[in-house]
Amino acid sequence: MRIATWNINSIGARLPRLLDWLGTAEPDVLCLQEIKCSEADFPADELGRLGYESAVHGTGRWNGVAVLSRVGIEGVRRGLSGEPGFQPEDAMIEAVEPRAIGVTCNGVRLWSVYVPNGRTVEHAHYEYKLRWLGALRTTVVEELDSARPFAVLGDFNIAPTDADVWDISQFTESTHVTAPERDALAALREAGLRDVYPRALKYEVPFTYWDYRQLCFPKNRGMRIDLVYADAAFADAVTDAFVDREARKGTGASDHAPVVVELG
């Protein structure tokens, strides 16, 4: 069983490349993030013609997650237990955003997640990110069940170690590398999950994200922030894992590359 995760940065803008990638990579399950569309606008029919069912949690302009599967989808859950919302400065109330969807595909329990970015360590979005990660841990603890393999896949917006960014000296005042963010990952590991570390295919570190700006991809100024956090049953079944950096090449690419995991 082949399971992948990909921050697609708008499924509308990326649909031709997504259809092409599905045809060549042939994942059984694909977790998507930043679909940037509502469930009503999701291209379920075109994906269905390739044999994929869809489960979608999206509202429109920002965020949005989904799972595609050609091995069935059941037990769909939209949102985390106790999931916090975000309140922009000009808004009257905080709103819960579409950032997590849970599904069961062929007996494997999966969550596709898009962790809040955090923006800057001083920003309210950073506190939101940490609270959101707390709700993710709560949900993981609730759902962990030794009877079925389990994994959380997606854009965590956290580099687990200093080696997971292209130059740590460039991140002294930045989010994505702070101790509280990494503590949240450690809490997931303490709950029983492991970081499934992929092969890079090129260069040493398997970066998954390169900013569109400043020629970051050609210079390999990347970050490993798209992660597969799996329980023992899932992790022990992994026979291969890699970052498909080919999908980051050329015009019309997402700024993230897919992570592909093979289960034996």
Next chain:
DNA sequence: ATGTCGACATATTGTCGA
């Protein structure tokens, strides 16, 4: 040069988010 993208309202350019 925050140098690239994507979505969308304020709409053929500006704004926000990443």
